[in-house]
Structures are given as structure tokens and as C-alpha cells.
Amino acid sequence: MxxxxxxxxxxxxxxxxxxxxxxxxxxxxxxxxxxxxxxxxxxxxxxxxxxxxxxxxxxxxxxxxxxxxxxxxxxxxxxxxxxxxxxxxxxxxxxxxxxxxxxxxxxxxxxxxxxxxxxxxxxxxxxMTGIRLLGPEPTEETFDETTFYNNLQTKKRAIKPLLLDQKIVAGLGNIYVDEALFLAKIHPLRIANSLKKDEVSQLHKAIIKVLGDAVEAGGTTIRSYQNALGEAGTFQVNLSVYGKKGIPCIHCGTPIEKIKVAQRGTHFCSKCQRLAADQ
DNA sequence: CTGTTCTCCTGTAAGC
DNA sequence: TGCTTACAGGAGAACA
Structure with a gap:
């Protein structure tokens, strides 16, 4: 995808x-x-x-x-x-x-x-609908951390579906949203306005890194392309959680879990990505 | 306005 | 083996 x-x-x-x-x-x-x-x-x-x-x-x-x-x-x-x-x-x-x-x-x-x-x-x-309401491109230059934090403060939805809807920041899909949340150590069901400033900061960094690294990887494979321009969708940059159900977390060894969040398959580490802060 | 659920599609995999 | 059912999910529409 x-x-x-x-x-x-x-x-x-x-x-x-x-x-x-x-x-x-x-x-x-x-x-x-x-x-x-x-x-x-x-x-x-x-x-x-x-x-x-x-x-x-x-x-x-x-x-x-x-x-x-x-x-x-x-x-x-x-x-x-x-x-x-x-x-x-x-x-x-x-x-x-x-x-x-x-x-x-x-x-x-x-x-x-x-x-x-x-x-x-x-x-x-x-x-056009769809483009008009898009959030900023997920780069250091265009994706402002403070604006991101302020936007999250006004939302009572779970963080994952919020990031998937493209209005806060553009470009994340089901794969990279799981990867970004894992990298930032944030549970996909955390309510957006419950995220602390430093968590938002980690998430902001993670989104830019995950998408940026993948763009770079795509940019290196493009040279070998002759005529198929969609197979690009099949390269995946060393994913940590997506599609890794049951496989040990690369940080703590806990098997990666797969749950449904807003009808979508969602992969995360239940130890690294806590739902309650004090667990 | 906000947030949730449904719909579009077909191939693949799982279940009985 | 062969049939049926579940699942994959981006975005817009429909709904609560």
C-alpha cells in the first residue's frame, strides 16, 4: 500500500x-x-x-x-x-x-x-477536497512541532486514527503510523490530548524520521527502475513492528501484539508503548 | 462541529 | 478437496 x-x-x-x-x-x-x-x-x-x-x-x-x-x-x-x-x-x-x-x-x-x-x-x-484540507508535509521545514502539539491538545480521538486522517500531518498510512508510534514509544490508543509535550516532541521527530528514511530508500531504488512505477510500494525499509505479530520487540524482546484500532490492523509493543503512564 | 462506521474492490489465506 | 468467510485498508460519504 x-x-x-x-x-x-x-x-x-x-x-x-x-x-x-x-x-x-x-x-x-x-x-x-x-x-x-x-x-x-x-x-x-x-x-x-x-x-x-x-x-x-x-x-x-x-x-x-x-x-x-x-x-x-x-x-x-x-x-x-x-x-x-x-x-x-x-x-x-x-x-x-x-x-x-x-x-x-x-x-x-x-x-x-x-x-x-x-x-x-x-x-x-x-x-480540491482531499488536498485542500491536508496537513503539512512531514519535513523539518514544513511540519511545526508547536503547531502539532497545539492541534493534538484539541483532539479527543485516539492518536492512531487521528494521524491517519491526513489533516494534522500529511502522508502517514497504516504501516508508517505504526512504525512512528513505536519509535516514539506511544501506544496507538492514547488519546491525543493526553500526550505530554515531550511525547509529542518524540512523535514529531519519529514521523519525520520514519517517512524521511523511507523516501531516501525509495530514492535509491528508483535508479534500477525501468518501467514499473508502482512496485515501489513493495519496498519496505527495515520495519520494526508492522507485520511483526509475535516476533520479539527489537528493544525489549516482548512479542509484538496485533490489535484492531478503528478497523485497522495495528502493531505495537505492549511493554515499550504503554497505555497508562504509570504502569 | 466532532468522531465513528460503512463502502468501494479483488486476491489470498484461513477455516470447516 | 472444495466451498465459505475473513482480511487487507485510503479516503470520502453517511451517520450518530
């Missing part, structure tokens, strides 16, 4: 492979992938003859820049892009194909069809 680091890796790959390319035509095989007020028939028509200027990213959204349009693409769980020669047969689960003028295709594949593409007039992408 692509989170911010994987999405950034895909963005870089797209930039490298198809920036500057012109679109000859577009095929859409699953209409619901194309969301927003511009439906798939118009989508295909409007992009025909357009030129891909470049790629941007905000949170987990990839933004395609055309001359007059922006296309906002979210991979959700399993979306991926591939660049193939146009003569190559389409793989199963191919839902959108951008035929390029140079004989290649940019293809979107998505087993579960959760991903979405939205075409908007250039400039309107920042006011």
Missing part, C-alpha cells in the same frame, strides 16, 4: 520516464477510476493532444501537470503506473491507458480499483 515515500518514488519515476511526452489518445476501462465533475468520456477527450509538463506531489496525491489541466491521481491501496511499448498486450487490471505520441503507453493498473484520477483546470488542484 503506497504511503508518502512510495508515492514520491512513483512521482520521480514518472518525471523521469514521461515528462515532456504528448498524449495521442486515452482509453478508460473502468469509469469509476475517473472521479470528480469531469467524467471519463470528457476526460479522454480533454487530454487528447495534451502535453505532460511535469509532476508534483502533495501528501499521497500525485499531480500531473498539463498545459491547461492538472490531473490529481491517488493510488490508494494498490494502484501502479507502468510504461510499456504500445504493442505490448495489456495486463489484467489495467484500467486507464495514456497512449503517448512516441509509441509508448503510460498504463494505470489497480487490482482493487480503489485508486482515483481527477481532472481539473490548472490551478484548481489545490482547492
Amino acid at each position: 503506497p504511503e508518502l515515500p512510495e508515492v514520491e518514488t512513483v512521482r520521480k519515476g514518472l518525471e523521469k520516464l514521461v515528462s515532456g511526452a504528448s498524449i495521442k489518445s486515452v482509453d478508460v476501462y473502468w469509469d469509476r477510476i475517473i472521479s470528480g465533475s469531469i467524467a471519463s468520456s470528457e476526460f479522454k477527450q480533454l487530454l487528447t493532444g495534451e502535453k505532460i509538463i511535469g509532476f508534483d506531489r502533495r501528501g499521497k496525491y500525485i499531480i500531473f501537470h498539463f498545459r491547461q489541466w492538472a490531473m490529481v491521481s491517488h493510488l490508494r491501496m494498490e494502484g501502479k503506473y507502468e510504461v510499456e511499448d504500445s504493442s505490448k498486450p495489456l495486463k489484467k487490471h489495467t484500467h486507464v491507458v495514456f497512449h503517448l505520441a512516441d509509441g509508448r503507453d503510460l498504463r494505470y493498473l489497480d487490482v482493487r480499483k480503489f485508486g482515483r484520477m481527477t481532472l481539473v483546470p490548472l490551478g484548481e488542484e489545490i482547492s
Whole structure:
């Protein structure tokens, strides 16, 4: 499941492979992938003859820049892009194909069809639902610790679902949120406004580190990429708790537990990440 | 307004 | 073996 680091890796790959390319035509095989007020028939028509200027990213959204349009693409769980020669047969689960003028295709594949593409007039992408309400990018420069603390103080939700909803800080998904909470030694069910200043400080640092390290790791694997831009979602940087149920905690040896928090599989160390401070 | 639950999808794994 | 059920989860809609 692509989170911010994987999405950034895909963005870089797209930039490298198809920036500057012109679109000859577009095929859409699953209409619901194309969301927003511009439906798939118009989508295909409007992009025909357009030129891909470049790629941007905000949170987990990839933004395609055309001359007059922006296309906002979210991979959700399993979306991926591939660049193939146009003569190559389409793989199963191919839902959108951008035929390029140079004989290649940019293809979107998505087993579960959760991903979405939205075409908007250039400039309107920042006011789209989803992007408009995003919190800051999780970097030292943009993610302010004091603001983070103040925001958490106003929230009575458990910290994990709060971090997943993208409004406080952008980019965390189920994997890296578990990793960040483990690194900061905070239990996923802690109520946000119960976190002490030093805990928030640790969490702030952990989020920047976990996502930053993963972006770097993605940045190093990208060089070996030929044409598959979504497999980036499968690299995982030495995870400590995610998917480690029953495996000894790297700090204390206690088996990692897996519970459900807000319907999501949640991994943590019950000894390192206490729910009550005095235990 | 805030916080929670449901829905979209299909492949894989577990259970009987 | 073969069928059924549970599970994976990002984000937006629906609901309390």
C-alpha cells in the first residue's frame, strides 16, 4: 500500500520516464477510476493532444501537470503506473491507458480499483477536497512541532486514527503510523490530548524520521527502475513492528501484539508503548 | 462541529 | 478437496 515515500518514488519515476511526452489518445476501462465533475468520456477527450509538463506531489496525491489541466491521481491501496511499448498486450487490471505520441503507453493498473484520477483546470488542484484540507508535509521545514502539539491538545480521538486522517500531518498510512508510534514509544490508543509535550516532541521527530528514511530508500531504488512505477510500494525499509505479530520487540524482546484500532490492523509493543503512564 | 462506521474492490489465506 | 468467510485498508460519504 503506497504511503508518502512510495508515492514520491512513483512521482520521480514518472518525471523521469514521461515528462515532456504528448498524449495521442486515452482509453478508460473502468469509469469509476475517473472521479470528480469531469467524467471519463470528457476526460479522454480533454487530454487528447495534451502535453505532460511535469509532476508534483502533495501528501499521497500525485499531480500531473498539463498545459491547461492538472490531473490529481491517488493510488490508494494498490494502484501502479507502468510504461510499456504500445504493442505490448495489456495486463489484467489495467484500467486507464495514456497512449503517448512516441509509441509508448503510460498504463494505470489497480487490482482493487480503489485508486482515483481527477481532472481539473490548472490551478484548481489545490482547492480540491482531499488536498485542500491536508496537513503539512512531514519535513523539518514544513511540519511545526508547536503547531502539532497545539492541534493534538484539541483532539479527543485516539492518536492512531487521528494521524491517519491526513489533516494534522500529511502522508502517514497504516504501516508508517505504526512504525512512528513505536519509535516514539506511544501506544496507538492514547488519546491525543493526553500526550505530554515531550511525547509529542518524540512523535514529531519519529514521523519525520520514519517517512524521511523511507523516501531516501525509495530514492535509491528508483535508479534500477525501468518501467514499473508502482512496485515501489513493495519496498519496505527495515520495519520494526508492522507485520511483526509475535516476533520479539527489537528493544525489549516482548512479542509484538496485533490489535484492531478503528478497523485497522495495528502493531505495537505492549511493554515499550504503554497505555497508562504509570504502569 | 466532532468522531465513528460503512463502502468501494479483488486476491489470498484461513477455516470447516 | 472444495466451498465459505475473513482480511487487507485510503479516503470520502453517511451517520450518530
